[in-house]
Amino acid sequence: MCGIIAYAGHQPATPIVLQGLRRLEYRGYDSAGLAFIQQGIIHSIKASGKLDALVDKTSVSSNPLLATCGMGHTRWATHGVPNEINAHPHLSNDGAFALVHNGIIENYRELKDELIAKGYVFYSETDTEVLINLIAECRKSTPDNLRAFQAAVKRAQGAFALVLLCRDEPETIYATRKSAPLLAGIGAGENFVASDVTAFLASTRRVIFLDEGDIIRITPNSYQVLSLEDLRPLEKKIHQIEWDIQSAQKGGFKHFMLKEICEQPQVLRSALAGRVDLEAGRVRLPELEGLARPSRLRIVACGTSYNAGLWASSLLEEWGRIPCVVEIASEFRYRKPILGRDELVILISQSGETADTLAAMQVARECGCATLGLCNVIGSSLAREVDRVIYTQAGPEISVASTKALCSQMALLTLLALYWGQEAGALEGDRLKKLLADFSAVADTLEKHLPKLRVDVELFSLRVAAARNVFFLGRGRNYALALEGALKLKELSYIHAEAYAAGEMKHGPIALIDPEFLTIAIAPHDELFPKTFSNIEEIAARSGPILAITENGGDKHLRGEIKWDIPPLADPFTSFAILPMLQLLSYEAASYLGKDVDQPRNLAKSVTVE
Numbered sequence: 317m318c319g320i321i322a323y324a325g326h327q328p329a330t331p332i333v334l335q336g337l338r339r340l341e342y343r344g345y346d347s348a349g350l351a352f353i354q355q356g357i358i359h360s361i362k363a364s365g366k367l368d369a370l371v372d373k374t375s376v377s378s379n380p381l382l383a384t385c386g387m388g389h390t391r392w393a394t395h396g397v398p399n400e401i402n403a404h405p406h407l408s409n410d411g412a413f414a415l416v417h418n419g420i421i422e423n424y425r426e427l428k429d430e431l432i433a434k435g436y437v438f439y440s441e442t443d444t445e446v447l448i449n450l451i452a453e454c455r456k457s458t459p460d461n462l463r464a465f466q467a468a469v470k471r472a473q474g475a476f477a478l479v480l481l482c483r484d485e486p487e488t489i490y491a492t493r494k495s496a497p498l499l500a501g502i503g504a505g506e507n508f509v510a511s512d513v514t515a516f517l518a519s520t521r522r523v524i525f526l527d528e529g530d531i532i533r534i535t536p537n538s539y540q541v542l543s544l545e546d547l548r549p550l551e552k553k554i555h556q557i558e559w560d561i562q563s564a565q566k567g568g569f570k571h572f573m574l575k576e577i578c579e580q581p582q583v584l585r586s587a588l589a590g591r592v593d594l595e596a597g598r599v600r601l602p603e604l605e606g607l608a609r610p611s612r613l614r615i616v617a618c619g620t621s622y623n624a625g626l627w628a629s630s631l632l633e634e635w636g637r638i639p640c641v642v643e644i645a646s647e648f649r650y651r652k653p654i655l656g657r658d659e660l661v662i663l664i665s666q667s668g669e670t671a672d673t674l675a676a677m678q679v680a681r682e683c684g685c686a687t688l689g690l691c692n693v694i695g696s697s698l699a700r701e702v703d704r705v706i707y708t709q710a711g712p713e714i715s716v717a718s719t720k721a722l723c724s725q726m727a728l729l730t731l732l733a734l735y736w737g738q739e740a741g742a743l744e745g746d747r748l749k750k751l752l753a754d755f756s757a758v759a760d761t762l763e764k765h766l767p768k769l770r771v772d773v774e775l776f777s778l779r780v781a782a783a784r785n786v787f788f789l790g791r792g793r794n795y796a797l798a799l800e801g802a803l804k805l806k807e808l809s810y811i812h813a814e815a816y817a818a819g820e821m822k823h824g825p826i827a828l829i830d831p832e833f834l835t836i837a838i839a840p841h842d843e844l845f846p847k848t849f850s851n852i853e854e855i856a857a858r859s860g861p862i863l864a865i866t867e868n869g870g871d872k873h874l875r876g877e878i879k880w881d882i883p884p885l886a887d888p889f890t891s892f893a894i895l896p897m898l899q900l901l902s903y904e905a906a907s908y909l910g911k912d913v914d915q916p917r918n919l920a921k922s923v924t925v926e
């Protein structure tokens with residue numbers, strides 16, 4: 317939700333800020349803006365709509381290239397409609413300060429009333445404009461800008477990442493965070509503050525992860541981290557980021573989403589690397605060393621990450637022999653759950669910044685449970701706050717719709733199920749060895765078949781693009797995939813899609829079936845196939861068109877339906893092929909309909925608000 321980048325260096329700031337915003341655009345893209353100081357004045361340029369509008373506006377504006385210090389923001393609206401006035405940066409009434417902000421100031425109304433009484437005027441509907449004027453007000457009674465920033469931030473309630481530019485300190489940037497991501501990039505003669513490393517990865521891979529309540533001050537040649545509480549200097553470790561800038565670029569693909577779908581074989585290899593010993597037939601997860609076997613598992617996550625948990629729950633029970641419940645984080649956090657102290661709460665999050673998932677972690681903590689995070693973004697809030705973290709190592713996921721991250725989460729959860737089964741001696745004889753061999757073969761099979769899937773999908777996706785309503789059906793693990801298929805289709809193509817456990821259709825939803833209502837049935841030829849097949853027959857009997865994602869074995873049973881063959885994999889690893897089929901289906905349908913595949917409307921990648 318909102319992307320922030322700030323630069324203090326010796327190069328022209330605006331091209332660097334715009335380039336950073338381009339990489340952060342996935343975080344919000346309804347409007348954008350930047351600010352820089354020139355000839356003693358803070359200038360700001362803002363535009364509603366996608367970043368291109370800001371780029372165009374910047375190129376015609378009065379020579380912003382001279383400034384070597386600046387900041388930018390790409391917005392996902394919380395307070396006020398997405399227009400130019402509400403876009404960030406916001407300036408204080410006296411023009412002395414500018415602020416960009418990701419998050420929500422919960423007590424902005426009372427602060428605003430207080431400032432209005434003192435004569436301040438507000439032009440936007442945002443909470444950010446309140447805070448920047450509060451900083452200006454605090455400056456009247458504090459000896460310097462840093463203390464004014466500290467005093468104002470201390471009064472703000474809510475979640476926020478903030479970057480401040482001060483007219484009388486043209487080479488300095490101040491920033492702070494509370495429950496919203498912000499980190500610093502340390503370069504040579506230039507320093508950065510941003511929501512995400514990808515914003516400055518082209519310039520430096522040296523990163524400081526800011527903690528809650530840190531304030532950082534950067535200039536071209538220095539940085540200093542202080543405690544918000546008492547401005548005490550803090551020692552911070554500089555981390556070296558392994559991702560390179562190529563992994564955050566499209567690499568010849570038309571969209572990030574397509575690139576990320578096609579990266580899944582590599583994602584699987586990376587998830588298994590060093591964790592599977594084929595010769596010994598063992599899973600190694602050093603991250604779990606010393607952790608007692610949990611009596612129960614509680615998986616908590618949102619959206620696609622929730623679907624990963626649901627997909628894996630049966631494997632964790634069947635192979636790992638541990639009872640497992642999966643919950644939506646936004647529900648879990650408020651329903652006062654009863655958790656046993658020997659229960660392990662697994663929090664799954666690609667970004668590691670999802671507000672509901674972080675709150676769920678807090679609930680688990682308060683109940684005295686151990687927490688395990690499955691997280692992609694290194695150094696994210698979740699990764700730093702859980703008791704133990706397993707990184708899913710999927711590399712940067714830029715497309716707003718999650719694809720390869722889910723593949724990596726499913727892979728890690730599979731390894732967890734095998735690990736706990738191995739530790740309990742529940743996978744007898746050569747069973748574990750065979751499962752590990754089958755699992756390790758998935759990446760190669762998928763890689764071999766992906767080009768054909770990409771060709772096949774063009775035909776099927778036209779059928780989907782023509783639909784107004786789509787059901788996705790599946791049983792068992794395929795129900796979780798059906799949820800994911802429906803989620804992807806909705807968010808990318810804006811076609812109405814719902815997922816049902818196939819057996820539930822007869823309990824009501826089948827009433828909707830008519831010759832126009834498309835059903836996508838996930839029906840691999842597994843032990844549940846005869847049951848799913850009956851449900852498909854029931855839909856066909858009511859003239860409902862069906863696209864069956866199935867295997868050769870299923871073909872002879874399915875008569876009039878359109879069939880799409882799943883690449884040959886052993887159950888349950890078929891899921892790792894069905895997943896990209898569903899992703900490609902939505903991707904192609906949305907592309908055909910001319911939708912913005914990487915940046916669907918109304919969405920943002922990292923959901924840092926409730």
Ligand code: F6R
Pocket residue numbers: 618619620621622664665666667668669670673716717718719803804807921922923
């Ligand atoms: C869907 C999607 C979202 C995220 C959800 C959780 O394509 O991307 O549903 O899965 O917002 O995000 P993380 O995994 O970052 O916690």
